[in-house]
Amino acid sequence: MKLNYMECWNGAMVILRDHKEAILAIVGVFVFLPTLLMAQFVGQPPLEGAADLNAITAAYSTFFSENAVPVILSNLLISFGGFAIFLTVAPSHNGTVAENLGTARRLFLIFLVANILTGLVTFAGLMLLIIPGLYVACRLILVPIIIADHGERNPITALKESWNNTIGNGFSILLLVLMIAILSAITVAVIQMIVGVVTGLATGGAGWPLIDNLVSALGGAAVQVLITVIIASIYYELTGKGSEVDEVFR
Structure with a gap:
């Protein structure tokens, strides 16, 4: 089955509509809150004056060594929240x-x-060239929802099923994900810029870090939810989950 972009988008919106309360509850606790706390109390690596790749790598290495526990915990919580959303929208779960x-x-x-x-398979593809790595990542994009939908306990099987379900659609998925990621990034960046200008004007240039971090966390959580429901919609469409795809997405 070939991926239909309009049907995929409409299906994602249906999934979001039907599960919005559960998704909001999960994303609020496990995605938005950890992101906000990290931004407010831990921050980002200091990259001022980092002129080359070695300096940037050193800055990130120092940052991680000093903040390993909160970084690991926040990423685990965010990953858990993302997986819980996949379980929420998986067709076999209600x-x-x-x-x-x-x-x-x-x-x-x-x-x-x-x-x-x-990640390892994708990295191997990236070592060949960028495009093969991205292609491989898109062929394996259904792994989380396959585990969620089937209760699959063999990771290798989940990778194989994703690869089989996306046959003939690797580049279509790549283009769709790139379009959504770019448009989402631009939208979030514009909103952050507008909020930054407003708070800067209101405080004489000092700004309100809490407001900036709040907007950033909300934007990041919204993008993660959007990507998750898009992946779920791709899964619904390519596997025909339900009885008929158009019936699932009506």
């Missing part, structure tokens, strides 16, 4: 938020291992 969180907890290690394997 449980409560608490039930989905419990299932996510039991499958989270499998999800992490599968992500590591996906």
Whole structure:
């Protein structure tokens, strides 16, 4: 089955509409809050004066060594939240938020291992050229929702199923994800710029870091939710989950 962009987008909006309360609850606790706390209390690596790749690498290395615990914990929480959203929107699940969180907890290690394997395969593709790496990543993009939908406990099987389900659609998925990522990044950057200008004018140039961090965290959470429901919609469309794809997306 060839990926239809309009059907995929409409399906994502249906998924978002049907699960918005559960998604908002999960993303608020496990994505937005950790992101905001990290931005407010830990911040970013100091890159001022870092003129080359070695200096930037050193800055990130120092930052991570000094903040390893909060960085790891926040990323684990955000990853857990993302996986819980996949469970919420998976066609085989219709449980409560608490039930989905419990299932996510039991499958989270499998999800992490599968992500590591996906990263390794993608990295191997990137070593060849950028495009092959991105292509491989898009062929394996369905791994999280396959684990969520099937309760799959073998990461290798999840990778194989994603690869099989995306046959003939690797570059179509790549183009779709790139378009959404670029448009989302531009939108968030424009909103952040506008908020920065307003807070700067209101405070005589000092700005309000909490407001800036709040907007940044909200933007990041919104983009993650959008990408997640797009991936879920791709899965619905390419696998024909339900009885008929048009019935699933009506």
